[in-house]
Amino acid sequence: MTILFTIAAVVAVLSTLMVVTRTNLVHALLYLVVSLFAVAVVFYTLGAPFVAALEVIVYAGAIMMLFLFAVMLLNVGADSPLRVPRLAWVGPGILVAVLLAEVVYGLTRQTQPLAGVEVGPQAVSEALYGPYVLGVELASMLLLAALIGARHVAARARDEEEAAESMERARGLSETAGEAPGQGAVDDPGRLTEEGDA
Amino acid sequence: MASVSLDHALVLAAILFAIGFAGLLTRRNLIVVLACIEIMLNAGGLAFVAAGARWGQADGQVMFLFVLAMAAAEVAVGLAIAIRFRQSLKSLDVDDADEMKG
Amino acid sequence: MLGLLWLIPALPAAGFLALVLLNRRLDRTAAAWIGAGSVGLSALVALLVCGSFIVSPPAGDAYHQVLWTWMDVAGFAPNIGFYLDAVSVLWVLVITFVGFLIHLYSTEHMEHDEGFTRFFMYLNLFVASMLVLVLADNLLLLYLGWEGVGLCSYLLISFWQKDPQNVYCGRKAFIVTRVGDTALIAGLFLLFTQVHTLEIQPMLAAAQESFVPGSAVAVAAALLILGGAIGKSAQVPLQTWLPDAMAGPSPVSALIHAATMVTAGVYLIARTNVLFTLAPDARLIVAIVGTVTLLLAGFSALVQHDLKRALAYSTISQIGYMFLALGVSGWEAGVFHFMTHAFFKALLFLAAGVIIEALADEHDIFKMGGLRRELPAVFWTFTIGAAALAALPFVTDGFYSKDLIIATSLGSVDGNLWFYAGAIVGAFVTTLYSFRLVWLVFFGERHTEVSRRPRRRQLVPLWILAVLSVVSGLIWMPPWLAGFHPFETFLDTALPPIEFTGEYAHFAESALGALVTISVVVVGIGIAWLLWMPWRRGTHAFSESPAVRPLAAYWLGGWGFDWVYERVFVIPVKWFARVARNDLVDHVVDGIAWLNVAAWRTLSAGQTGRLRAYVAVAGFGIALVLAVVVLR
Numbered sequence: 001m002t003i004l005f006t007i008a009a010v011v012a013v014l015s016t017l018m019v020v021t022r023t024n025l026v027h028a029l030l031y032l033v034v035s036l037f038a039v040a041v042v043f044y045t046l047g048a049p050f051v052a053a054l055e056v057i058v059y060a061g062a063i064m065m066l067f068l069f070a071v072m073l074l075n076v077g078a079d080s081p082l083r084v085p086r087l088a089w090v091g092p093g094i095l096v097a098v099l100l101a102e103v104v105y106g107l108t109r110q111t112q113p114l115a116g117v118e119v120g121p122q123a124v125s126e127a128l129y130g131p132y133v134l135g136v137e138l139a140s141m142l143l144l145a146a147l148i149g150a151r152h153v154a155a156r157a158r159d160e161e162e163a164a165e166s167m168e169r170a171r172g173l174s175e176t177a178g179e180a181p182g183q184g185a186v187d188d189p190g191r192l193t194e195e196g197d198a
Numbered sequence: 199m200a201s202v203s204l205d206h207a208l209v210l211a212a213i214l215f216a217i218g219f220a221g222l223l224t225r226r227n228l229i230v231v232l233a234c235i236e237i238m239l240n241a242g243g244l245a246f247v248a249a250g251a252r253w254g255q256a257d258g259q260v261m262f263l264f265v266l267a268m269a270a271a272e273v274a275v276g277l278a279i280a281i282r283f284r285q286s287l288k289s290l291d292v293d294d295a296d297e298m299k300g
Numbered sequence: 301m302l303g304l305l306w307l308i309p310a311l312p313a314a315g316f317l318a319l320v321l322l323n324r325r326l327d328r329t330a331a332a333w334i335g336a337g338s339v340g341l342s343a344l345v346a347l348l349v350c351g352s353f354i355v356s357p358p359a360g361d362a363y364h365q366v367l368w369t370w371m372d373v374a375g376f377a378p379n380i381g382f383y384l385d386a387v388s389v390l391w392v393l394v395i396t397f398v399g400f401l402i403h404l405y406s407t408e409h410m411e412h413d414e415g416f417t418r419f420f421m422y423l424n425l426f427v428a429s430m431l432v433l434v435l436a437d438n439l440l441l442l443y444l445g446w447e448g449v450g451l452c453s454y455l456l457i458s459f460w461q462k463d464p465q466n467v468y469c470g471r472k473a474f475i476v477t478r479v480g481d482t483a484l485i486a487g488l489f490l491l492f493t494q495v496h497t498l499e500i501q502p503m504l505a506a507a508q509e510s511f512v513p514g515s516a517v518a519v520a521a522a523l524l525i526l527g528g529a530i531g532k533s534a535q536v537p538l539q540t541w542l543p544d545a546m547a548g549p550s551p552v553s554a555l556i557h558a559a560t561m562v563t564a565g566v567y568l569i570a571r572t573n574v575l576f577t578l579a580p581d582a583r584l585i586v587a588i589v590g591t592v593t594l595l596l597a598g599f600s601a602l603v604q605h606d607l608k609r610a611l612a613y614s615t616i617s618q619i620g621y622m623f624l625a626l627g628v629s630g631w632e633a634g635v636f637h638f639m640t641h642a643f644f645k646a647l648l649f650l651a652a653g654v655i656i657e658a659l660a661d662e663h664d665i666f667k668m669g670g671l672r673r674e675l676p677a678v679f680w681t682f683t684i685g686a687a688a689l690a691a692l693p694f695v696t697d698g699f700y701s702k703d704l705i706i707a708t709s710l711g712s713v714d715g716n717l718w719f720y721a722g723a724i725v726g727a728f729v730t731t732l733y734s735f736r737l738v739w740l741v742f743f744g745e746r747h748t749e750v751s752r753r754p755r756r757r758q759l760v761p762l763w764i765l766a767v768l769s770v771v772s773g774l775i776w777m778p779p780w781l782a783g784f785h786p787f788e789t790f791l792d793t794a795l796p797p798i799e800f801t802g803e804y805a806h807f808a809e810s811a812l813g814a815l816v817t818i819s820v821v822v823v824g825i826g827i828a829w830l831l832w833m834p835w836r837r838g839t840h841a842f843s844e845s846p847a848v849r850p851l852a853a854y855w856l857g858g859w860g861f862d863w864v865y866e867r868v869f870v871i872p873v874k875w876f877a878r879v880a881r882n883d884l885v886d887h888v889v890d891g892i893a894w895l896n897v898a899a900w901r902t903l904s905a906g907q908t909g910r911l912r913a914y915v916a917v918a919g920f921g922i923a924l925v926l927a928v929v930v931l932r
Contacts, residue, residue: 005202009210016214032233046251051259058266065274070277074284084224089230092223099923100216106930112204115254127256139267146271150273150278222915292911299909
């Protein structure tokens with residue numbers, strides 16, 4: 001178990017490092033999937049097989065799918081800053097190193113052994129639908145709210161997109177032939193938003 | 199290293215959280231920022247599960263489930279905002295969204 | 301029948317609401333019907349209720365009707381409830397009947413006024429408030445009515461609000477009476493802390509039991525109530541607002557500033573007579589206030605040029621008589637004089653309204669004259685009113701009530717020669733100014749053309765009030781004249797009877813005592829005839845003589861009270877307000893504002909709008925907190 005834990009932990013740390021450093025967005029997201037798989041193995045070694053499965057299904061499966069869909073929809077890459085200058089890592093690196101050192105120092109002052117028993121799906125389910133049933137209801141409400149909210153926000157974006165497109169077409173017709181269509185719109189996004197709202 | 203202990207798991211969670219935080223501070227792409235937040239949430243969930251395993255109780259896993267639900271909601275709304283962000287500002291650079299300054 | 305009691309105040313209140321809600325949609329006829337009709341119906345209901353009360357008195361000679369609990373806070377639960385006994389019967393009848401006559405009069409008097417509906421709106425609200433005041437079973441509800449009539453008084457004095465002078469007069473009345481109202485509410489607080497209830501009858505019973513006669517608490521409570529009464533009833537030293545209140549329309553002067561509202565103080569003191577019985581010092585002060593007021597206002601009335609101001613001063617003076625009666629434990633005498641005064645003074649004001657209207661808004665009595673042949677009906681009714689005011693013996697109601705007060709001021713246990721002398725001099729002066737008005741207005745040469753004559757809706761109320769001014773005194777005849785006094789018997793059910801037990805009681809009660817009063821009145825009429833009968837030309841020489849002129853000017857200004865108040869209160873307050881406009885306190889407040897702006901500028905500089913900067917700052921914060929927690 002210890003060896004499995006160690007390997008999984010190393011994989012998780014390395015792949016997570018790759019996530020935050022890759023300039024190719026799809027690569028980064030694939031590394032994130034690897035990282036999540038590794039964390040799932042860690043869960044398994046900690047005696048929590050149920051959440052290990054959920055980690056794979058929900059995180060690595062559903063949520064990552066959402067990310068990839070978003071990447072496809074947005075056509076990321078053309079105008080998004082993915083490249084980070086090496087120097088930009090210095091400040092955050094120091095800050096994070098200090099934070100990490102503090103936490104590790106605080107955590108390793110005494111060793112606490114794990115219980116070593118497996119807590120299976122049945123125990124989790126009993127807890128979930130026993131004392132935590134209110135939390136489950138709240139979580140479901142949160143998800144519903146997120147569903148409606150995401151739909152609302154994204155739908156308005158689409159309406160605006162159409163409005164902006166028609167606006168650009170009109171502008172392109174009215175302006176001089178030498179100027180590229182939509183040039184003014186890119187220069188003045190705020191104004192465009194206002195007009196789109198109206 | 200005799201066996202897996204609580205502090206090993208917590209240190210792993212701290213390392214993952216720190217990496218996510220460093221990414222959050224450094225990266226400017228909104229999608230990557232969201233991914234970093236996912237990493238941090240996941241690390242938090244790992245800490246919960248480890249703490250649950252310390253006592254052999256199911257509560258830690260239940261908490262992880264709640265974190266999971268919250269992460270899902272956050273990603274849904276976050277990506278919707280990303281679409282709108284891109285629409286309004288013609289970019290995905292979080293540094294471009296600096297209109298709300300004093 | 302008694303169960304209809306709540307309708308009496310409810311009907312005018314409903315009239316008020318109807319006028320408010322339908323304001324723009326009503327023509328003048330409909331507004332007049334609603335305005336006068338609601339009060340007329342109220343008068344009919346009052347007649348039924350009070351009639352059945354008089355014919356078959358309920359147990360305990362009082363009827364108590366609780367409609368609902370007004371509020372219930374920590375054991376303090378005043379009712380919306382009405383209490384009917386002999387005193388409130390009298391007030392209710394006077395308010396509704398005189399009120400109805402004045403409403404009827406107003407439908408003609410105000411017919412060309414642009415604020416016709418508004419006028420009846422206010423007037424109905426006034427009648428409703430006044431009825432609540434006199435019917436309330438607890439002092440808090442009474443206070444509601446008290447403030448309601450104060451509000452209506454303010455609204456109606458400044459009714460013609462386009463003239464700033466009228467608005468000033470309304471404000472003055474409101475602010476000056478507020479001084480008294482503050483005393484009254486303080487008195488209510490004091491009573492509540494002492495006896496833990498404001499319901500009038502239980503409160504009085506508790507006070508009777510727990511207060512030591514003459515103790516500081518009893519005197520303080522009585523004096524605070526007296527303060528409220530002084531403000532509302534325009535007694536010295538808060539009398540200055542009433543002459544200025546004449547800026548309102550004449551029916552308002554008749555209803556509010558003569559017949560009903562200004563007697564609320566008399567009602568209040570009569571209602572709480574138990575408290576005053578327990579506080580001899582307060583009673584003495586009531587009597588002194590009454591005597592001083594009746595003299596000061598009487599002399600001021602003697603020199604006024606403005607017809608309505610002269611009547612206003614006479615109102616103050618007559619209420620002074622009522623206070624004098626209350627102060628010498630002649631509760632019933634004061635209440636009796638309230639009734640007769642309500643009739644003849646309303647009559648005088650209404651007649652004055654007709655005269656002023658007829659002469660195209662001319663108020664100056666020296667520019668009137670000779671109206672005897674032009675307005676005969678007004679001449680006769682005004683003369684009857686003036687004779688009642690002057691207490692012309694036997695044929696007017698004023699004689700019976702005033703003679704009773706004069707007798708009480710001497711013969712009661714609290715009476716003495718000083719009060720008696722004041723009352724006699726007051727009666728003499730009253731006679732002088734009453735007939736001065738009659739001679740100057742109706743006799744001699746005509747100075748101003750009559751442009752308008754009263755019609756039926758104005759004349760009928762005048763004649764009804766004139767008849768009442770003659771006959772209403774007959775219900776309480778003095779013992780030396782006849783043994784007929786049903787009114788006294790009726791009032792005995794609610795008020796302590798007048799006891800002639802003083803040193804001069806025998807003289808005061810006898811025909812001899814009355815003879816003094818009678819002779820003073822007769823001599824007064826004669827002197828008035830000598831001085832002001834226009835063809836005698838005595839007027840000019842007398843009033844221009846060097847001894848009289850400065851005195852007359854002093855009296856004309858109301859004994860300089862306004863002058864003193866202007867310097868003692870108004871000017872210092874205005875000065876302080878002007879100084880305080882740019883004071884240090886302002887700088888402190890401005891400094892706080894400036895500090896806030898500076899802090900905002902500093903803090904908003906850190907508000908860069910950059911998400912990653914915020915996260916970094918949060919990271920620093922977490923690092924710091926962790927350092928404190930972990931490395932401790």
